[in-house]
Amino acid sequence: MDTQAYREIAWNGIWKQNCGIVQILGLCPILAISTNIVNAVSLGLATILVMAMANLVIAALRNFIPYEIRIPVFILIIAALVTVVDLAFNAYLHELYLVLGIFIPLIVTNCIVLARVEAFAAKNEPGGSTVDGIAMGIGLTLVLAVLGAMREVVGSGTLLSGIDMLIPGAQPIVLFGADYPGFLIAILPPGAFIALGCLIAGRNWIEARKQARARANPPAPSAPADAPAEPA
Amino acid sequence: MNNSPFVRKAASVQSVMLQVLLALLPGIAAYVWFFGPGILVQLALASAAALAGEAAMLAIRGKPKALFLTDLSAIVTAWLIALSFPPIVPWWLTVTGTLLAVVVIKQLYGGLGQNPFNPAMGAFCLMIVAYPALMSQWPAAGQLDFATQLQLIFGGVREVDAITGATPLDALRTALRSAASPDSELHGLRAAQLMDGPAFGWLGGKGGEWVALGYLVGGLWLIQRRIITWHIPVAFCGALFASALVLWGLRPEGFASPLFHLASGGAMLGAFFILTDPVSGATTARGKLLFAAGAGVLTWVIRSFGAYPDGVAFATLLMNILVPLIDMKTQAPVFGHKKD
Amino acid sequence: MSEPTALGLSARTGGVMVAFTIVFTALMAFTYGATKDQIDASAAEEKMKLISEVLPPASYDNLLLDDYAALGPTRELGLDNGGRVYRARQAGQPAALILETTAPDGYSGRIDLIVAVRADGSVSGVRAVTQRETPGLGDYIDPKKDKDKKAPWITQFTGLEAARLPQCKVKKDGGDIAYHTGATISARAVTNAVARAARYAADNQNRLFAAPSGSTL
Incomplete structure (x- = not known):
């Protein structure tokens, strides 16, 4: 595989086929853990690792892997890897493990992992597959990070609260002062849906604008040769 | 999809909205009489915020401002918000709630006639989930003078824990729950005895029941003026009454009486002014009955078993989601009905 | 290539499946073994951190987590399935009891608490371990959720003297404990559970301290 192919895979995972806001997988x-950046990114990193x-x-x-039993074998492998990550979190990032709770084991049932394994890794060589897993994971992590940031800023007026669980001694950023009353709904489940809706709308808007611009002035090299000639 | 019949001409929207506002006046008068003029401040705040938000959104969307600003629909939303929020919430809470209603729940979905959710109730739900403590502090009738109210609305510090209580609905539910616990001093008391406190009147909360009566009078006038039909108020009140009657009849020591439900909280406001919103409610006659009855049952369920003080707002939104389905399923007979 | 027979195919796929299972189970077993000590240490550290919030580490000198008695179902503590009592001792003398207790009557179900009661009968501190009270309304019983960071609600119990225990009721019920308007139930549930736990500790102090470590009462 050449660099171009890798770049294609990466772009696919991060933007074009982003599993959070395009495939909605x-x-x-995504909804349960994105209450602040630290939780969101931590789960995202765990997912990248597993993928x-x-x-x-x-x-x-x-x-x-025989074709007939590929799904059980995939699940077996994914479950074993998730268990390893789960135990590692429990041992070395215990506080974070308590916060993320059930959502680390639940990576097993996250359809993205099985989807990429089935759609990509089962048909491609290891190098490209790893890049695909990382790119898809980064796409998910970016969505989680943006969602987490939106919800944390609006909901509690801070950024990176709980960072001391990852980097001991680090302090969160307080944006609006200690008197900010908070906007609790952003942190509760409804806020997750509203924020995700805004993200999806934002991405659609960018894509729509790109397409409109492409229509307005079509790129020269791809101009169709058989188009009717314009009168000079 | 049905659009409301009222959006054809701006002039007719304006006259309908004006009559809705007039119909709210008896309730507002009772409100001022029992709870003080603080509510007038909230009404003004909400109206100003609604007009500002509407004007800004119309400018961004490139719509004619004069036409839509004068249709009074934003003012109706603003008044419903002010009347459903506690009268002593801080000014920024009223303003934020109103802006969310007008900008997000109404204009982002396409403006008047397009919003799937009732803007006022959407704002109420957002704010009660976001600020449950502030949204649960209700003064009792005649408890606060105007100066104190102004200070609570505009002052920064709130030392109100001592002077306000929960709504009568919430207070009774709390009392009923502790009466069910064997450790409580209230154990074994019935709803009628628990309602002996100063916060309660004959049927509902003291003062609150008169405000509800005011809404009822205004609502009946709207029916008489043919602004709304009888279907929604009757179905809503009937369903709320019936569902409350069943369990109250079985276990009067565990549940509030049906009349208490009708006279408390947002029941009357909801029945005549909120569920009757032609945009977010059902449009066919059978649909209206189904829509309002569903809201009545849900209101009782949420009031009796939910975590938040009143259920009308949540019930309205839940039924708003079902409106397209209800309209679709009740469409067929409309052909026959149209001719009469 | 001839078509494989059904039996042959089954045997082959079965064999592959078994092989994969063995390999990956071994991987999990290896990781479990490699992380077990660290996980136990992390869990113990977490527990000690929680306990240090209700009882200053300077007030005892024994290995607290090893010095416990198991309780069967105990109605006074709201424990339907039993729980543990940790015994803090200073130079061998009883210093404090740390009780696991449950308030069964929270607004949204049970509230699990730990309550530290000193040997003189005073309450050293209380923390909510798990709670599901309404966010922003009743969840101030958990100091992490309490808006008042300087003096969280639950610190009202810190250092509550034995003589004041009869007044360990919310103000609405005629006691000393303040609560937030519109969220009395959460506060009342915790307050009553603390009072019951303190009374239980006082009534059973000798028995609880005397029980051999690790025994079930």
């Missing part, structure tokens, strides 16, 4: 963790490992392992082993 894996909503359960990269799952894609790598399955792409490497794809010739040994």
Whole structure:
């Protein structure tokens, strides 16, 4: 695979096929955990880890997995990898583990992981598959981070609260002073839906504008040769 | 999809909205009489915020401002917000709620005639979830003078825990729940005995029941003027009464009486002024009955078992979601009805 | 290539499945073994951190987590399935009891608490361990959710003397404990649970301290 192909895969995962705001997959963790940036990004990183490992392992082993039982084998591998990540979080990031709770084990059931394994890793070589897993994971993490930031800023007027769970001694940023009454709904589940709706609308708006601009002045090299000639 | 029949001509919208505002006056008069003129400040705040938000959104969307600003629909939304919020919430809460109603719930969905949710109730739900403590502090009738009210609305510090209480609805539910616990001193008391306190009147909350009567009078006038039909108020009150009657009849020590439900909280405001919103409510006659009855049952369920003080707002929004389905399912007979 | 028979196919896929299962179970087992000590240490540290919020570490010198008695279902503490009592001792003398207790009558169900009661009968501190009270309304019983960061509501119980325990009721019920308007139930549930736990600790103090470590009462 050349650089162009890798770039294509990465762009696909981060923007074109973004699993959070285009494919709308894996909503359960996205909505439940994005109450602040630290939680959101932590779960995103755990998901990247699992997706990269799952894609790598399955792409490497794809010739040994009989077609008939590929789904149970995929699930077995994903579940084992998630268990490893879960135990590692429990041991070394215990506070964060308590916050993320059930959502780390639930990565197993996150359809994105199985979808990428089935759609990509089972048919491609390990290098590209790992890039795909990482890119898809980064796409999800970006959505989580933006959602987390929106909800945290609006809901509690801070950024990066709980950062000391990752970097001991680090302090969160207080944006609107200690008297900010907070906008609790942003942190509660309805806020997650409203914020995600805004993100999806924002992405659609950008795409629509891009298309409108492309229509207005079509790029020269791709101008169709068989188009009716304009009168000079 | 049905659009409301009122959006054809701006002039008719304006006259309908004006009559709705007039119909609210008896309730507002009772409100001022029992709870003080603080509510007038809130009405003014909400109206100003609604007009400002509407004007800004119309400018952004490139719509004719004069036409839509004078149709009074924003003012109706603003008044319903002010009347459903506690009268002593801080000014920024009223303004934020009104702006959310007009900008997000009404204009972002396409403006008058397009919003799937009732703007006032949408704002109420957003604000009660966001600020449950501030949205649960209701003064009792005659408890606060105008100066204190102004200070609570515009002053920064709120030391109101001592001087305000929950709504009579919430207070009774709280009392009923502790009466059910064997450890409580209230154990075994019935709703009628629990309602012996100073916050309660004959039927509902003291003063609040008169405000509800004011809304009822205004609402009946609207029916007489043919601004609204009888379907929604009757179905809503009937369903609320019936569902409350069943469990109250079975276990009077555990539930509030049906009349208490009708006279308390936002029941009357909801029945005549909120659920009857032609944009977010059902449009066919059978649809209206179904829509309002559903809202009545849900109101009782949320009031009796939910975590927030009143259920009218949540019930309205839940039924708003079902309106397209209700309209679709009740459409067929309309052909026959149209001729008569 | 001849078509594989059904039996052959089953045997082959079954074999592959078993092989994968063994390999990946081994991976999980290895990780479990490698992280177990660290996980136990993290869990103990977490528990000690919680306990240090209700009882200053300077007021005892024994290994607290190893010095406990298990309780069966105890109505006074609201424990339907039992719980633990940790015994803090200073130079071998009883210092404080740390009780797991539950308020069964929260607004949205049970509220699990830990209550530290000193040997003189005073309450050293209280924390909510798990609670589901209405966000922004009743959840101020958890100091992490309390808007008042300087003096969270639950610190009213810190250092509550034994003589004042009869007044350990919310003000609405005629006691000393303040609460937030519109959210009396949460405060009342916690307050009553604390009063019951303190009374239980006082009534059973000798028995609880005397029980051998790790025993079930």
